[in-house]
Amino acid sequence: MTTDFAATRAQFLLPEGIIYLDGNSLGPLPRAAAARVASCVTEEWGKMLIRGWNAAGWMDQPSRLGTRIGRLIGAEPGSVVLGDTLSIKVYQALASALDMVPGRRVILSDTGNFPSDLYMAEGLCRTLGPDYRLVTVAPEEVAGAITEEVAVLMLTEVDYRTGRKHDMAALTAAAHAKGALAIWDLAHSAGALPVDLAGAGADFAVGCTYKYLNSGPGGPAFIYVAPRHQDAARPALSGWLGHAEPFAFDLHYRPGTGVERMRVGTPPILQLAALEASLDIWDQVDMAALRTRSIALCDAFIAGVEASCPDLALASPRNAAERGSQVSFRHAQGYAIMQALIAEGVIGDFRAPDILRFGFTPLYTSDADVSQAVAILSQIMASGSWDRPEFHARAKVT
């Protein structure tokens, strides 16, 4: 399978005059998505009304699209299902995994993890009782911190700030060697690089679709459960759509078969229609080719910025093998510099306290985008034009 990245780029609506380097936070609009969502609204919802659940196949969308995402993350067919938000799926995977390791009370994670994942773990520990605790260590100390006390190793494969990538296969094996389970958050992996969940032996994985998978703001999350666990995992959030027979309306919960039991409530059909349009593009993509292209784009950006912006310090691993598909630089005035860049049409984002973050998404990032972004950034740094009052004003979302 070869991938024509000029052809995939043509399938996105990219506003004129914008260089978009933030698809790691919110993917752009696939051209076909507007019509696909409009047709879901007028032809399905509008004309079929409630019959759409059967006639338009709405009820099976979470598993059907889950299996298409599964190809991108090395999941066995039928082991991924969509729904809810990523924070909720983190909680569900954690609660299910803890339940499968009786007698152990420790969740191990790292200090580079995304705060919501850590908050969900803290909240779950409080609910379960005083014996449960979340332990966090520096990312490079994770392997050494996996003891026989650890019930669950919960990590985000690619660090949202620096892009540093964990070795999923090695850490999963280390967790298993100590009798712990491993949960992987693929928020910055799914659609960013090849992932091999089955090959790594991951127990659970979760991720979102609005970043590299381009489902639009508020698009649902996904959860993976390894086939060997699917009939043992107790869905902590036991909603009616994860029941064996939702329309039997039993008074007691009986989990459904396979990963379907991780469903909770009514799926977001309009958002899934947008995701479907994006997956039509993803279906054409070879993940090895994506990785090669991603590394070329990231390496070119690093080389360009380092050659022309001596005040910016690389915050991402220099070695591409240790990185996801994003590049970050540190600067004490990173917020203002990013606002100046955005004003010039180069959209990246800022992560406190000092990270300028740039996502490289081969589906639509071109070589010209990289060289123009470098040129504009170096001009802003050389002229000091970022130091205007309007660039220091903080908005709600950074």
Ligand SMILES: *Cc1c(COP(=O)(O)O)cnc(C)c1O
């Ligand atoms: C983006 C991201 C989230 C966001 O969670 P939502 O519930 O979708 O808002 C959570 N965890 C990680 C690691 C992320 O990168």
